[in-house]
Amino acid sequence: MNLTKRMLLHGVTGLALASTTARARSAEAAEPKLGPAQTAKGPFEPTWSSLIEDYKAPDWFRDAKFGLWAHWGAQCVPEAGDWYARHMYIQGSDQYDFHAKTYGHPADNGFMEMYPRWTAEHFNPDELLDLYTAAGAKYFVAMANHHDNFDAYHSKFHDWNSVRVGPKKDLIGMWAKAARARGLKFGVSNHSAHAWHWFQTAYGYDPEGARHGERYDAFRLTKRDGKGKWWDGLDPQALYGGAVMPLPSGISTIEDANAWHEKHDRVWDENPPKENPAFVRQWYLRCKDLIDTYQPDLVYFDNFDLPLGQAGLDIAAHYYNASMQWHNGKLEAVINTKHLPAERRMAVIEDVERGLRRDIEPHPWQTDTCIGDWHYNRDRFTRKDYLPAETVIHRLCDIVSKNGNLLLSIPVRGDGTIDSEERRIVQDIGSWMSRFGEAIYGTRPWKIYGEGPTAVESGMFSEGKQKPFTPADIRFTTKGSILYAIILGRPLTDVVTIRALAGANIQRVAIVGSDTPLPFACDAQGLQVTVPSEDSHDFGIAFQIRGQNLV
Template sequence: MNRRTLLKNLALAAPAAWLPGVVAGLNWSPLAPAPERMAAGPFQPTWESLQQYQTPEWFRDAKFGLWAHWGPQCQPEHGDWYARGMYQEGSDQYNFHVKKYGHPSKFGFKDVINEWKAEEWNPDELLALYKKAGAKYFVALANHHDNFDLYNSKHQPWNSTRLGPKKDLIGGWAKATKKQGLRFGVSVHAAHAWSWFEPSQRADKAGPLAGVPYDGRLTAATGPGTWWQGYDPQALYAQNHPLSENSQDNGAIHRQWDWGNGAAKPSAEYCEKFFNRTAELINKYEPDLIYYDDTALPLWPVNDVGLRLAAHFYNTSMKRHGGRNEAVINGKILTEQQRQCMVWDIERGQSNQIEPLPWQTCTCLGQWHYDRRIYDRHGYKSAQTVVHTLIDVVSKNGNLLLSVPVRGNGSIDEQERAVVEGIATWMQANGESIYGTRPWKIFGEGPAQANAAKLSAQGFNEGKGKAFGAQDIRFATKGDVLYATALGWPADGQLLITSLAAGNALRPQPVRRVELLGHAGGALAFEAMAEGLRIALPAQAPAAGLAYAFKITG
């Protein structure tokens, strides 16, 4: 069959825009999308140039963001990294997948995408709830390691406007977010699909289908007669390459996240495709924040794509905002130099000190991708845990980005909704102790800080230290006001703040007034003593509960 006939036949089955992906093996197409151009401006794609970055005030003031870490891996409702785990023979997710959908040689992740319809997704309702909860920015998943774009991409045929929900999810999230007056962010994780999807190249080692390959090596040539006819599975799985070293070891990828220790190096074509997809995302949806799930920046240090995207994002933001860079990039496991170039993100963990530069912790009520088992066992974080985390992080110059897992159908369940409502109640009464504040001279006092757990890799120290109690107090300032927030209600009716002892060097000026946010009874009685500032508490704790913010002026 000649080239012209092949193109004509494929056009009958494929959307015209995706012919380049379908016929990639021909090395020719009149319809290939034009590459995205990097915006000109003061930022250049070098670490040295990116060091001129300054964190925008909107982010420093916002303190609290909510996140929808939602994509096709939520459809099975069986936890995080599903599209990888389903190809790991004998794993929990593999066994679940075989029982629910069938063997991954016959029903692969591409077929899970086809099942996903997001039929109950209502971004306007969710964003109204999230604004009520006190979020000042909202982040939506733009793609995960599964390589499926959740927006209208001309560079990635496997996207949510063509397949699955057949909706522009990022477009919908962006519109709803901006309607509520919140800052909009996207999270981008797809740089790692190259190695993350390697288990899809495997086959069972035992059982009736031993040796039958999973679908990760399929190509467009096997598509005729299937639902995915006209789409190349390699544009999704990206597995036309040799395996990484120790690829059969399912844990090896964690040692190869920075593309070292034997990770298969991505091709130049793969890297440029990632650049084009992400630059298009920036250009089309104009986010204020990009969260990268990478060591430093995507594909660093094997390629400069991440540096180019950072410079492009910053320069684009300056053009949009009259010369001000309002953009925020979150990156993980950063060197001291890199922390000057973007905002350091700690995953599921907290710093144990006041950080000199603004930072962020990201965590989740449950698993990153929706897991029905957590709902069944009532295993979500409580509103109190979230509020305590927020207060602790803010005292150390940080922000909290909290993911509320979204079901495959696009809704959140009633247990999650109750947690969000609990956060809302507290924030409405105590928000002034959070928003627009800056760290004090020390972040806090109390027994918990002496037992704080150290960070591990990109974070992962949450919940490993001593639980917070009434003696644990966290500080923040706003102008001449000092907020001291107790992470429990003292049983004896008095709160002693040792850091505010009479004559102390931290705050030598005398205290003139103490108020309890959420308490309608006026100022509280207090006494400055050698052992600390002793505050007489009202008979009843404020109705919002969870934590108790004292406004101290003087």
């Protein structure tokens, strides 16, 4: 059953459906092979049971191990950190204060006024992708939209897009071309399924102060108000999502307003919004357009489970079937979602946001994290407190030893560049990967992930609790008959002991990338390897170990 029929059965009728079908009909003419509401045919049905039964993670993802990500949009223009578009409407927040001081009160100058300022004037995807390829990334992901409900591509179903507004460029198209020219797999991240509630703060007001009770810009602006202005012909309500659950009148303290927002408009589940059924239809059309137009190798959904109930299942089945059509019957598609129950981790690849795993996982998985705030924050640069390259490498090794991948975001400034500290970190990552990447790419877990004294915190958002790894921490990977042992730090002495290999029949040990065998001994205490100081590295080293019955 297609999505239109299913939505009719669930009561999405009249104006809610008509508001999106007119544009869908006009786009069908440009898509004669597959209309906007039609899905690709193939073995996958839009049910969890079908996705679980038929999906298998593609080898390219399991082999790639390391990807880089551009989490970039108009929220990077103020250079004030994450969730700017939401928090600038919450009186008492740092971003509200920054916005009022820098751009004016949000009743006068709301978030939509960031788009004329987001010109991406120095954006050079070729230069950035050269840097990221040199750093060892095997896939690249670009943010297609965030919770601020703006499409960074030539969207057929959403006028608030980067071709019409702001940069006036098809950013996803530019990223895709640059990534594929360098042999990278290309992915997109889609965060827009939560826009319907996340952006409701734009319909609020100051509960205190000289302008208390005066509603912010989203509450009063309509398409008619744009006549003669930069946004002439655009409807602010299509950007902000409509006043589904605005802050009720009469709240008179910041504390009470914050409590209301936390309880009512941070609806972090994946149920379709009963208050806004047209949003589901529009999300489906936009997401399908993104997939059909750019044919990504990976789609990251910033959701706990697939987004928006049945619509997410429809998209997943369509994407998998379409991928098989694009690749002559071979499934090459990856979907990432978060916080999945164990029984669904065979259907998509689970992502653990800013977190690690305690042990080897039976199914491929991914950590996504960032060296700073998700959206560019100049304070990070000023304080020099980005995640160091050494920490990135150590976490990558831990993740890979447990059957995972690392997707690392490098925050991009509004003008399309990264700062000098970010560039140095990316280059430092590349200095280690160029020497020891053989122990990462194309590997699979060993019988144990590793050894050492440092406990690993597990689960989403656990990385803040993670203690630094030490040279006594070792992680293992395998490739064919080779065992790799990765030391997480510069060895403190010229002899490294690997206790897990006590009594093993070792035949040869070498530094990864070197043809020269190293002196070693193996006894009941472990494998002892002598390492020349010139072969060491501040972040750690990787051994290539051969022996009988090791793997």
